[in-house]
Amino acid sequence: MKKNRVLLYTVLSLFALLIAYILINTFKLSSKQLSVAKVDKIEISDMAIDRFSQAIQIQTVSPEDISNFDSLQFVRFNQYLKNSYPLADSLLDHLVFNKFSHLYRWKGTQSQEKPIILMGHLDVVPVIEGNLKYWKQPPFGGQIIRDTLWGRGSIDDKIGVVGVLEAIELLLAQNYQPNRDVYLAIGHDEEIGGNLGARAMANYLIEKGVQAEFIMDEGGSITQGMIPGMDQDVALVGVAEKGSVSIELTVELEGGHSSMPGKETAIDVLSKAISALKSNPFKAQISKPIEGFIEYLGPEMPFFNKMAFANSGLFEPMILKSYEASSSGNALIRTTTAPTIFNSGVKDNIIPLSARATVNFRIISGSSIQEVIDHVKNVIDDERISVKESGFNTEPSKVSSTEAFGFEAIHKSIAEIYPGTIVSPYLVVGATDARHFNEISENIYRFLPVRITKSNIKSFHGINERISTDEFENAVRFYIQLIKNSDQ
């Protein structure tokens, strides 16, 4: 009896200790948000909005099939840059790569300091012919209707390109000169890999030995109502991007007539392999960028979410489970598996000799292409299937620090222009041109100053891409602050 009581007390006091530990961690979790002084609202002219509209009207489409590349539109964009930004055109060094990508260099008063590089891309994805009827305004009309600008590229990524140029032009008009050199790198083929644009510009900078203090490209954005447990807007600044590898699986077996099928056909073998890959997903994990996400958002959350985030070690299984529930959350916590092509057979009564499939994996920070290949071979475990890399593959980027000057400059600029917005590091699940610049800086961030909501998230690369003129104005203001805040 006495022994039981001792045991009970021990368990109870251990439990009390655990609760105390959890609570202490929860209360210790302090806000990472910067408090900033209010900045004056800079007037953005209607002419700027008009220039933005003109940029949308130039159909700089990166087509799937390169033979459909319409160089005339890109020539027009070159002309547009020259005509619309005369100060930048005459006062900044300007190099053109592969005819249509632009690298500007704004010389600072202290050129020996490490420069900053702002990146964007002027190409857009095509508008699918069959979807034209769903567009409420013509995709390349650049119409402004009730303070909303419509068109392909208004979010991805012409707001980034035009936004920075407007900021630079405005500062040049005020005779402003930055301390550090400011580079602006505008690629023209981001949507199809960036080899002629970003890659060429990166090679040039590497050859010149340029090491940047920080680099900022598109990637994260300001989300509204997208993060469970957060009522405030959250600005997600990508500190890393996932890698990508496509793996082609091929099997060749004896074919024959469908009236006498063998035990296993090529289709059988390959479907089994795909099914095995889907039912053996990569391990869920809290990678470095998501750790940062937890650190920055935890303190801003309601008590129970905060408690889980403050004790992420203890609550990890619960946190991972909740992320797994949605496809967007799932993409943040593991290398994802997506079969994208499956080919076999030509006729209804012939058993095909071969079957071929492609599976695309998006690789989490800290893992590698090799780990994916090993996993695939392990799971499939069938010598009849050949496994090889195909397509355009890239390793996950390194993870940039949230302690670095660049992150702070971005954080501060967001706080100044979007008061009340919570800033957090993030993992970008798609690929950006920034990956070509990996060697040029330790601190690469991915952020575009636009608001993403549940209703507009499908519009870029989709239909009815549009943005409010207010948001465009704020984007210009954000870039002005960022350039100023990078002076140190």
Ligand SMILES: [Zn+2]
């Ligand atoms: Zn983009």
